[in-house]
Amino acid sequence: MLSSKTTKASKELLGLIRIARPLNLGIAAMAMVAMRYGLHDRLLVEGVQCRPLIFTESMLVMVLLMAAGNLINDYFDIREDRINHPERKLIGQDVPRRNLIKAHATLSIAALALAAQVAMQTGVWTVSILGTFIAVLLWWYSSSLKGRFVWGNLLVAGLTGLVPLWAALPELAGATYSEQWDLIRWSIAFGGMAFGVSWVREVIKDIRDIPGDTAAGHHTMAVEWGAKRSIRATLTGQWVVLLLYGSAGLWWSLSFSGAQQTGAGLTLSEYVALAVPGLSMAVTTVLLSRAKRAHEEGTNTSLRNADFAAKVSLIVGFLAALAVPI
Secondary structure, three states: OOOHHHHHHHHHHHHHHHOHHHHHHHHHHHHHHHHHHHHHHHHOOOOOOOOOHHHHHHHHHHHHHHHHHHHHHHHHHHHHHHOOOOOOOOEEOOOOOOHHHHHHHHHHHHHHHHHHHHHHHOOOOOHHHHHHHHHHHHHHHHOOOHHHOOEEEEEEEEHOHHHHHHHHHHHHHHHHHOHHHHHHHHHHHHHHHHHHHHHHHHHHHHHHHHHHHHHHHOOHHHHHOOHHHHHHHHHHHHHHHHHHHHHHHHHHHHHHHHHHHOOOOOHHHHHHHHHHHHHHHHOOOOOHHHHOHHHHHHHHHHHHHHHHHHHHHHHHHHHHHHHHOO
């Protein structure tokens, strides 16, 4: 009997971990580490001043909030997921649905307690205020906003774009005014990249989820406009992201090219940091173009590949913080 209970508990725990989407949580944690040790350490004259423990606590706040958001999202999405993702049979089978609420509450409370602790240690109360705001927004998104035209996509993309700023918050207390401005403007730059790529990913996922979202009565852009028109709109958005990133990369290259005479021009790693995210975004654009042409025959396969390419763009975009020229 004890063995049976232990097995059931283990299956439930593993199910909760899978529902929390550990890969996405890992990407967020990786992004914050790259921002801190790759970018912030070079921006600040004396290097990063926030103690590693405080930074780790701050990072855990974001990871726990994201995990809680994923759990509550699946709690509300059970009907559409049975249609869109029939292979996911965790809720009701391995994980009782009511336990998603309990796990969500536990993770949210732990995250907000950590946020309050970080705020007290650093004196940056924005950490606690913003953490509470994010927790409320994630509940609102899952319970009602997700099914509304465009707004759900914008919210998720916006929260993803907040990750670079979140990584910078613990450093603001010990930075000078000019350093604070540098941290904020670079956070906006990387946050803008994350926002654009994430918005494209969110719309792609909505296009793939049209059957279940329609059955659930959602009014997403994909449901209202249909797959073909939504793919066209997503492709336009992806072109905007690609062109903005390309323009920024060209500006960076030209800004540093004048330093070549003094031997202080861009290094190979800096060129790679600028080029690889752009190449990945270009691949996403090509795949979206193919999905548009193959709408009647293989949209799902093409969109799945485009979604994967967009995720790679997000990862390498954040990793660019390790070597991007400043």
